Amino acid sequence: MTEFSRIEEFIQSYADNIAKVLGLDVTILDEQGIRVSGTGYYQELIGLPAPEGSFFRMILQTGQPGMMFDMKKNEAQCMNCKFLLQCRELGTIGFPVHKREKTVGVIGIIGFSPEQKEKMLHHSEKWMPFLQHISSLIEHKLLELDAELEKSCHIQEEKPEASIAPVYFAQLIGAETGMRDVIVKAKKVTNSISTVLVRGESGTGKELLARAIHSESTRSRYPFVAINCAAIPETLLESELFGYEGGAFTGSRREGKPGKFELAHKGTIFLDEVGDIPLALQPKLLRVLQEKTVDRVGGVKTIGIDVRVIAATHRDLEQMVKEGTFREDLYYRLNVIPLRLRPLRERRQDIPLYLQHFLHRYSTLLQKNRCQLEAGMVERLIEYDWPGNIRQLENAVEYMVNMAEGERIGLEDAPDYLLSEGEGKRNAHQAQSLEQLLAEYERSVLQRYFTDHAYAQDKAAIANELQISLSTLYRKLEKYELV
Numbered sequence: 001m002t003e004f005s006r007i008e009e010f011i012q013s014y015a016d017n018i019a020k021v022l023g024l025d026v027t028i029l030d031e032q033g034i035r036v037s038g039t040g041y042y043q044e045l046i047g048l049p050a051p052e053g054s055f056f057r058m059i060l061q062t063g064q065p066g067m068m069f070d071m072k073k074n075e076a077q078c079m080n081c082k083f084l085l086q087c088r089e090l091g092t093i094g095f096p097v098h099k100r101e102k103t104v105g106v107i108g109i110i111g112f113s114p115e116q117k118e119k120m121l122h123h124s125e126k127w128m129p130f131l132q133h134i135s136s137l138i139e140h141k142l143l144e145l146d147a148e149l150e151k152s153c154h155i156q157e158e159k160p161e162a163s164i165a166p167v168y169f170a171q172l173i174g175a176e177t178g179m180r181d182v183i184v185k186a187k188k189v190t191n192s193i194s195t196v197l198v199r200g201e202s203g204t205g206k207e208l209l210a211r212a213i214h215s216e217s218t219r220s221r222y223p224f225v226a227i228n229c230a231a232i233p234e235t236l237l238e239s240e241l242f243g244y245e246g247g248a249f250t251g252s253r254r255e256g257k258p259g260k261f262e263l264a265h266k267g268t269i270f271l272d273e274v275g276d277i278p279l280a281l282q283p284k285l286l287r288v289l290q291e292k293t294v295d296r297v298g299g300v301k302t303i304g305i306d307v308r309v310i311a312a313t314h315r316d317l318e319q320m321v322k323e324g325t326f327r328e329d330l331y332y333r334l335n336v337i338p339l340r341l342r343p344l345r346e347r348r349q350d351i352p353l354y355l356q357h358f359l360h361r362y363s364t365l366l367q368k369n370r371c372q373l374e375a376g377m378v379e380r381l382i383e384y385d386w387p388g389n390i391r392q393l394e395n396a397v398e399y400m401v402n403m404a405e406g407e408r409i410g411l412e413d414a415p416d417y418l419l420s421e422g423e424g425k426r427n428a429h430q431a432q433s434l435e436q437l438l439a440e441y442e443r444s445v446l447q448r449y450f451t452d453h454a455y456a457q458d459k460a461a462i463a464n465e466l467q468i469s470l471s472t473l474y475r476k477l478e479k480y481e482l483v
């Protein structure tokens with residue numbers, strides 16, 4: 001992992017915006033010379049290494065900025081570049097990105113047309129200070145992340161389950177498509193004190209949704225504390241949730257320990273797998289939720305807490321209430337704001353979006369060229385039922401990117417369960433034609449552009465990017481009711 005892998009999206013949005021404002025192309029390379037972002041022609045080359053001997057590679061080596069025009073005539077600097085013959089750049093300005101004196105990347109602006117070259121020459125004295133500024137902003141972002149990481153490690157020492165990595169609704173894939181309804185509801189209750197109960201199968205994003213509610217709430221400066229009630233042995237769950245006083249039981253810490261509710265004070269507690277809380281503990285949880293106080297195990301004093309509760313489960317709580325394994329009063333206390341995340345097989349139009357997202361992520365993380373799915377693969381993946389939902393789909397993409405030998409991912413790279421006919425595949429009565437599947441895909445691609453802030457609904461830019469005419473774009477938007 002390079003420094004830049006942590007801020008990929010930030011960097012790309014920077015590049016896009018700078019390019020738009022300047023009317024020039026922008027590209028950014030990481031410390032290994034891999035192109036991590038690019039606009040125009042260089043967008044296609046994201047994930048690929050810059051040519052050996054190139055101008056940008058030289059900047060990475062020397063840590064010195066530079067400016068060059070008419071590469072083909074500039075034999076001295078470009079002579080060793082493996083790309084010289086194909087190079088179409090008429091002007092290039094590159095500036096190193098440092099982090100604490102170490103060169104961790106390079107940012108460049110490029111002109112391909114005589115007009116762009118003219119623009120670059122005309123304002124030549126302004127470019128270096130401008131790029132220096134951008135480079136400092138990127139450095140600042142990296143240092144900020146380091147500081148956050150340090151802080152989170154520190155916090156995690158005291159509060160093992162606490163996490164401070166924010167998640168925003170806009171980051172959730174499907175937020176504007178298959179998950180839209182649930183996100184509209186979730187947004188309405190971010191700042192409410194009412195308990196939210198997130199329902200959904202395993203891997204549908206329940207925890208991610210809970211984190212987004214917390215991150216976008218006024219509690220976001222305080223901890224988000226997650227506890228998986230099914231993963232902790234029954235005997236320990238009470239003290240994990242509510243804490244214990246010193247000497248409460250054999251082997252306990254002399255100074256006692258706060259529970260998750262106390263650690264989440266002023267923030268949010270995420271009670272994952274709440275349906276797995278043992279019956280014996282349910283009255284105590286109910287009391288905490290109603291009275292907003294906790295009594296540590298073995299303690300005598302009552303501690304007041306201000307905690308937002310988000311619970312989640314994949315279990316059929318209503319059935320459990322009927323069977324007597326879940327208390328009815330606790331069920332009503334938890335189920336104030338029910339949010340249901342649909343399984344992936346009920347929102348197949350989102351599958352191409354997840355594929356795109358995870359392919360990009362794992363190609364970069366695994367330092368492979370940007371992998372693409374071969375024709376037919378998307379269809380196959382849309383047809384699969386994904387019992388493990390997004391988690392399984394993410395794992396499948398990670399597997400395929402690992403297996404891919406080049407940039408193309410074919411059936412031979414897929415995990416076995418995707419190859420076996422029958423199991424996990426869509427039922428016959430749900431079958432869709434290839435035309436319908438492609439239409440779903442086309443719709444989701446268009447929708448994604450419209451929710452991407454970098455395009456800010458700029459139809460001309462979107463048409464240009466997709467290499468279709470504006471009128472075709474309008475026709476498609478009408479067809480998919482996206483206007």
Ligand SMILES: Nc1ncnc2c1ncn2[C@@H]1O[C@H](COP(=O)(O)OP(=O)(O)OP(=O)(O)O)[C@@H](O)[C@H]1O
Binds near residue numbers: 203206314
């Ligand atoms: N909308 C989404 N966009 C991007 N990634 C997602 C989304 N939803 C889930 N994921 C990813 O899928 C994985 C599973 O998500 P998460 O842990 O939130 O699911 P869960 O429903 O809480 O699972 P479980 O019930 O098994 O605990 C995570 O890696 C998460 O980042």
